[in-house]
Each structure stands twice: as C-alpha cells, then as structure tokens.
Amino acid sequence: MASKLNPYIGFADDARQAMEFYKDVFGGTLTMSTFGEYGSGDGPDKDKIMHAQLETDAGFTLMGSDAPEGMEHSKGSAITISLSGDDRDELRGYWDKLSSGGGTVTMPLEKQMWGDEFGMCTDQYGTAWMVNIAGEGQGQSQG
Known part of the structure; x- marks a missing residue:
C-alpha cells in the first residue's frame, strides 16, 4: 500500500458539526468517537469528538477532533x-x-x-x- 496524506483538522467545540458538513460536501462514510466513549466519563469533554474520520467514495480521507479542555486551539489558521x-x-x-x-x-x-x-x-x-x-x-x- 502506498503512503497517503490525510489532513487532520483541529476544532474547538464543533468537530461533529464540521465533519457532518464535510460528509454532506464529499459524501462517504463518517465515523466519530467521543472522549466520553474512551474514559472521559462525565467530564467536560465527554461529548466532544476525540476522533472523526471521513472516508469518501473519491478516495479522500479527512480526519478531525475537538481540542480537549485545557488544550489551546487556533481556528483553521494552520492548514x-x-x-x-x-x-x-x-x-x-x-x-x-x-x-x-x-x-x-x-x-x-x-x-x-x-x-x-x-x-x-x-x-x-x-x-x-x-x-x-x-x-x-x-x-x-x-x-
């Protein structure tokens, strides 16, 4: 298998909405996991997206996540x-x-x-x- 470049976008609190938007744009299959599903329990990050991955029919892979509490986020400027x-x-x-x-x-x-x-x-x-x-x-x- 050849190497692939997969853009990974960081979001503050709207990864779910953004990744659903990108699914509407590009189509494909979107999977998402929250911090709560992987041990954050009832903490402030429980409903934030820990990892989202969109695999499109065109062969694109786009990934993203929310920044957990305490992690600095710079909206969209780095990519x-x-x-x-x-x-x-x-x-x-x-x-x-x-x-x-x-x-x-x-x-x-x-x-x-x-x-x-x-x-x-x-x-x-x-x-x-x-x-x-x-x-x-x-x-x-x-x-």
Missing part, C-alpha cells in the same frame, strides 16, 4: 486543504458547497494564467480550501 483534478463537475460541486452557507471566497474559482481554473475559500468552520481544476488538455494540475 489549507487543496483539492485538484480534472473532474470539473465534481470539483465545482465541492467548491459550491464549501464556499456557501457562511463560507468566504478569498479568490473566485476562475481560469488562471496557467490554464487551470483555481479558487480559494474559507468554509463556515474556518478551514481554508484551494480548488484547482485542470485546464483542457492539461496532463497534470497545479496545487
């Missing part, structure tokens, strides 16, 4: 996730969902000087995304 390929409809669908519902477009998804369509947005949970759709006849996309 940008890049999606690239040549399936226009699929990538545009992801873009539309990620940038809507409270998301912010920082660079519109449009044709760039290198021939691809490229855009950047921040979703409603503070995670930055880049989407790159390979131009016609491009063998390999940027990003």
Whole structure:
C-alpha cells in the first residue's frame, strides 16, 4: 500500500458539526468517537469528538477532533486543504458547497494564467480550501 496524506483538522467545540458538513460536501462514510466513549466519563469533554474520520467514495480521507479542555486551539489558521483534478463537475460541486452557507471566497474559482481554473475559500468552520481544476488538455494540475 502506498503512503497517503490525510489532513487532520483541529476544532474547538464543533468537530461533529464540521465533519457532518464535510460528509454532506464529499459524501462517504463518517465515523466519530467521543472522549466520553474512551474514559472521559462525565467530564467536560465527554461529548466532544476525540476522533472523526471521513472516508469518501473519491478516495479522500479527512480526519478531525475537538481540542480537549485545557488544550489551546487556533481556528483553521494552520492548514489549507487543496483539492485538484480534472473532474470539473465534481470539483465545482465541492467548491459550491464549501464556499456557501457562511463560507468566504478569498479568490473566485476562475481560469488562471496557467490554464487551470483555481479558487480559494474559507468554509463556515474556518478551514481554508484551494480548488484547482485542470485546464483542457492539461496532463497534470497545479496545487
């Protein structure tokens, strides 16, 4: 099996909502475990997500968790996730969902000087995304 790069996003208290949102965006199977299921009992973290994993039909794996009490959290600033390929409809669908519902477009998804369509947005949970759709006849996309 080849190595895989799996983005892991840290959340303050909204990992469940964010991971369910990403499941709506990308589809697939989402599994989540809480701190309470693994020994936190009735503590303040019992309902927070200790680990969530989304396995999509497209082959993506996206993971995330809530920061337990006492652990510092910096919302979305340490990661940008890049999606690239040549399936226009699929990538545009992801873009539309990620940038809507409270998301912010920082660079519109449009044709760039290198021939691809490229855009950047921040979703409603503070995670930055880049989407790159390979131009016609491009063998390999940027990003």
